[in-house]
Amino acid sequence: MLMLLISSIIGGVLAGGLCGVVGAICNRLKLTTMAFSMAHAALAGSALALALGADIISLAMLLAIVTAMILGPLADHLRIPIDLASMTLFSLYNALAFIFIISAPGPALMIESVGQLLWGSILAIRPTYIAYLLLASMIVLSLLIIFWGKISSILFDIRLAEAEGVNVKAYKYAMLVIAGMTVTLALRMTGGFLVFSLLYVPAAASLQLQANMKGIIAASWIFGSASASMGLLMSFLYDLPAGSCITIAALIILLAASAYSRLRASLAAGRRA
Amino acid sequence: MEKGLEQNAVELDSVSTYYYGEKRPALRDVTLRIPVGSLALIVGPNGAGKTTLLETILGLLKPRSGRIKVLGYNIPAEASKARALSSYLPQDFMKPPIEPFTAREVVAMGLASSSFSGRLLESGWKKVDRALELLGMMDHADKPFGKLSGGQQQKVLLARAIVREPKLLLLDEPFSAIDLETRSYIVGEIFPGLLRGGCTILLVSHDLDYSSMDADLVIRVVDGRVSQVIMRDAHATH
Numbered sequence: 001m002l003m004l005l006i007s008s009i010i011g012g013v014l015a016g017g018l019c020g021v022v023g024a025i026c027n028r029l030k031l032t033t034m035a036f037s038m039a040h041a042a043l044a045g046s047a048l049a050l051a052l053g054a055d056i057i058s059l060a061m062l063l064a065i066v067t068a069m070i071l072g073p074l075a076d077h078l079r080i081p082i083d084l085a086s087m088t089l090f091s092l093y094n095a096l097a098f099i100f101i102i103s104a105p106g107p108a109l110m111i112e113s114v115g116q117l118l119w120g121s122i123l124a125i126r127p128t129y130i131a132y133l134l135l136a137s138m139i140v141l142s143l144l145i146i147f148w149g150k151i152s153s154i155l156f157d158i159r160l161a162e163a164e165g166v167n168v169k170a171y172k173y174a175m176l177v178i179a180g181m182t183v184t185l186a187l188r189m190t191g192g193f194l195v196f197s198l199l200y201v202p203a204a205a206s207l208q209l210q211a212n213m214k215g216i217i218a219a220s221w222i223f224g225s226a227s228a229s230m231g232l233l234m235s236f237l238y239d240l241p242a243g244s245c246i247t248i249a250a251l252i253i254l255l256a257a258s259a260y261s262r263l264r265a266s267l268a269a270g271r272r273a
Numbered sequence: 274m275e276k277g278l279e280q281n282a283v284e285l286d287s288v289s290t291y292y293y294g295e296k297r298p299a300l301r302d303v304t305l306r307i308p309v310g311s312l313a314l315i316v317g318p319n320g321a322g323k324t325t326l327l328e329t330i331l332g333l334l335k336p337r338s339g340r341i342k343v344l345g346y347n348i349p350a351e352a353s354k355a356r357a358l359s360s361y362l363p364q365d366f367m368k369p370p371i372e373p374f375t376a377r378e379v380v381a382m383g384l385a386s387s388s389f390s391g392r393l394l395e396s397g398w399k400k401v402d403r404a405l406e407l408l409g410m411m412d413h414a415d416k417p418f419g420k421l422s423g424g425q426q427q428k429v430l431l432a433r434a435i436v437r438e439p440k441l442l443l444l445d446e447p448f449s450a451i452d453l454e455t456r457s458y459i460v461g462e463i464f465p466g467l468l469r470g471g472c473t474i475l476l477v478s479h480d481l482d483y484s485s486m487d488a489d490l491v492i493r494v495v496d497g498r499v500s501q502v503i504m505r506d507a508h509a510t511h
Contacts, residue, residue: 164387
């Protein structure tokens with residue numbers, strides 16, 4: 001039991017931090033809706049794996065990455081904005097996820113793995129899962145540290161970065177693939193419907209307190225980690241769905257950050273007066 | 274010819290550019306030569322196609338027909354190589370107050386864009402500070418970019434363009450928010466230094482009195498066409 005609690009906290013810190021960072025960057029690059037369709041691609045992939053009895057992470061990640069790669073060409077082919085293409089795929093993946101879940105062997109919605117898929121579970125946090133999270137965190141951190149100069153240029157103004165010779169397309173696709181990978185990993189903990197709480201609520205909280213991009217990314221990492229570990233602890237203690245508990249923890253942190261930011265602003269105004 | 278030894282920094286032959294879904298070309302059948310080390314002023318009314326011309330030259334907009342060479346590189350096939358040697362100051366530069374980068378960081382991005390990983394060494398940061406100093410923005414270096422005034426933001430972006438030591442500098446309405454005194458300083462002090470170093474400057478303006486600038490050629494764009502090119506010598510005789 002204690003081991004499960006410790007591994008939950010470690011998994012939460014890693015997954016939450018990773019989601020926080022990726023969410024902050026996706027939000028800045030206006031990739032929010034694209035991350036949305038990729039998350040549901042991962043959900044459909046997981047459901048398909050469940051129906052076929054295949055490996056959940058591999059199939060979820062495959063579908064998320066394929067989505068990242070086809071979004072741009074699909075939008076071009078249909079002559080619609082990429083956001084609209086993204087939401088179209090989102091609908092498709094939801095439809096497929098429900099079909100695959102119903103097709104899963106055994107009484108659908110009753111089995112543990114379906115529950116994990118929809119609303120997350122601390123039981124998903126196993127040593128292999130922690131190893132995957134650790135590897136993904138190291139990849140993301142290394143890329144951010146090594147390529148920060150170019151990444152910051154893209155985050156500031158994507159068109160200007162392109163005009164200066166930065167291969168914006170490559171960085172953007174890499175970001176989408178990383179987002180797909182992150183969502184796939186977080187999905188097992190939070191469930192398909194609540195994975196966005198971990199992607200975007202920590203980013204929103206960090207924007208309350210930080211004015212500098214590096215600070216925003218660092219704060220998103222910390223808030224994401226805190227949300228996930230607090231949520232998993234709540235889930236463990238009160239036997240509630242992990243995804244719901246993580247979402248509530250993330251929202252509590254957002255409210256606290258917002259209150260602190262307002263208090264800080266009014267104190268500063270008071271000192272000026 | 275070896276790269277860098279071209280006579281013309283920019284060559285366009287019968288270039289037409291269309292915006293996505295448009296049937297009417299934004300640029301039509303443009304043929305143009307801009308010699309290395311010259312200051313070219315691109316003038317014309319709003320919507321004439323001046324910005325489209327700059328973005329086509331950089332390969333940001335892909336031409337439907339015609340041939341473009343920039344600094345010896347074919348555009349759009351070798352656009353990234355040409356862009357690495359160029360700097361661009363866009364027309365729509367204003368950022369909101371919540372912009373999470375300082376002025377110094379924004380200028381540093383200009384250097385980061387050209388290096389492999391984008392990491393700056395100490396010498397790079399010194400260049401950044403010199404560029405800020407040149408534009409009189411050193412006192413604002415650590416302020417958030419979005420909290421600077423429009424004119425100050427434009428000066429920071431000009432510092433970013435200059436710090437790259439470009440071979441080709443494309444400026445789209447670079448003085449729209451800058452006061453007259455600073456404008457004179459940039460035209461009288463900064464531009465001549467860049468031109469002496471072999472940089473070619475393309476400057477777009479819809480309202481600039483070009484007789485006040487020492488331009489080598491003035492290109493008038495009307496309705497997507499180059500309607501007139503005045504060389505400096507010819508201009509002097511008018």
